[in-house]
Amino acid sequence: VTPISTVQRLSVYLRTIKRAKESGKKFISSEEIAAINGYTPAQVRKDFSCFGSFGIKGKGYNIDKLIKALEEILGLSERWRVALVGLGRLGKALAKYKGFHLSKFDIVAIFDIDPEKIGTKYNNIPIYSPKKLAQIAKRKKIEIAVVAVPANSAEEAVMNVVKAGIRGIISFSEVRINLPEGFILRNVNLTAEMETVSFYLTHPDWM
Amino acid sequence: VTPISTVQRLSVYLRTIKRAKESGKKFISSEEIAAINGYTPAQVRKDFSCFGSFGIKGKGYNIDKLIKALEEILGLSERWRVALVGLGRLGKALAKYKGFHLSKFDIVAIFDIDPEKIGTKYNNIPIYSPKKLAQIAKRKKIEIAVVAVPANSAEEAVMNVVKAGIRGIISFSEVRINLPEGFILRNVNLTAEMETVSFYLTHPDWM
């Protein structure tokens, strides 16, 4: 079992190393990766060692090799097809966000209960009724769903996603349900980021 | 120095324990806290031990005492006054989000360059020109800013926040600048959540 905190560090490492590549670097050390993100070099080396060996003693890690390995580990060698459920204020910001496409996630279908939206497109993505989720998910090979509906309909919307057989789920309202084997549900909560900031403002010498 | 990953786990523990309180529990064990969130009981105990001792051998942690202690550690004993910079699709979703208020963060002012928005209100929050950020931040004792402007103006908007003396910053577009002592900048990137999902879909037996 790989703890979620390890996976999230791998994501951070990948972003750091991609930025280093953009600035023309060819090698990067665990010290550099750690310093930029507030981790320890030992933590970086330990995380990498779980997945194979990429470093050369004294020279650091080859940036191209490391990006390829991390992308493979994070499942980013292929593109993922994503459904967006709920096209409100947040849904619209997510549908327009270029970062998803840059990192291999393509929103290919939107689902909303609002009759004014069904049958139209947003950012060139077709909008369907949630009743068609199972049918469209199969046809478009959708494997991930992002749920951005009001809190009081989030559980019902997530259950609908599970019933449609979409195994990866991200919800912007806390949902706690029992999932079948092989399904993963991530509850995204931006207050956790706010609490990180309030922690360090309260304890500035622990930064 | 407290690593960011420790702080983010504390946030997750707090949410877990608050939910247990809502369901009427009085005590909770490190095993229960760990199991719900995919951590180990040893990790939970280690995290708590950094900040004091709250547990009673054999009975687990007193939920009311633990909530109070975690809120104090995370700096949530007081309410924080927050500025929102950028009132676009994402900004509107953040301004309406009830979760911030529930966990002690109040958006008290909005700043946007769009002349049609300046001088009006959104969700009963006044909208100002970004030129007034320093003046309004001082008057309303704002200590945290959430920046949701287009990627190409994010660095300029964050610099403006720093100049206004607002020490806690959350940006939805990656910004890398040198910060004065005592300032904290968190770059929020929802693709990290997507990558967590793609990791576990690629390695289902590591869940």
Ligand SMILES: NC(=O)c1ccc[n+]([C@@H]2O[C@H](COP(=O)([O-])OP(=O)(O)OC[C@H]3O[C@@H](n4cnc5c(N)ncnc54)[C@H](O)[C@@H]3O)[C@@H](O)[C@H]2O)c1
């Ligand atoms: N976790 C966070 O940090 C965070 C931040 C901001 C917003 N949110 C949450 O995100 C959610 C969306 O916020 P918003 O401002 O975009 O709300 P909104 O009301 O603007 O949009 C909701 C959309 O969902 C649609 N909808 C409602 N029920 C549906 C269903 N069962 N299936 C499909 N579509 C459905 C509506 O027609 C609407 O278009 C809210 O629950 C909010 O609390 C969370």
Ligand SMILES: NC(=O)c1ccc[n+]([C@@H]2O[C@H](COP(=O)([O-])OP(=O)(O)OC[C@H]3O[C@@H](n4cnc5c(N)ncnc54)[C@H](O)[C@@H]3O)[C@@H](O)[C@H]2O)c1
């Ligand atoms: N990190 C993530 O996961 C994620 C997800 C969604 C969106 N985003 C990012 O969030 C940002 C906002 O997205 P959006 O869809 O709301 O964009 P938007 O264009 O709808 O809104 C931008 C708003 O910012 C205002 N603005 C522009 N420059 C400004 C400045 N210098 N100071 C103050 N206000 C300014 C505009 O007037 C507008 O109201 C984008 O950069 C987008 O890439 C990030």
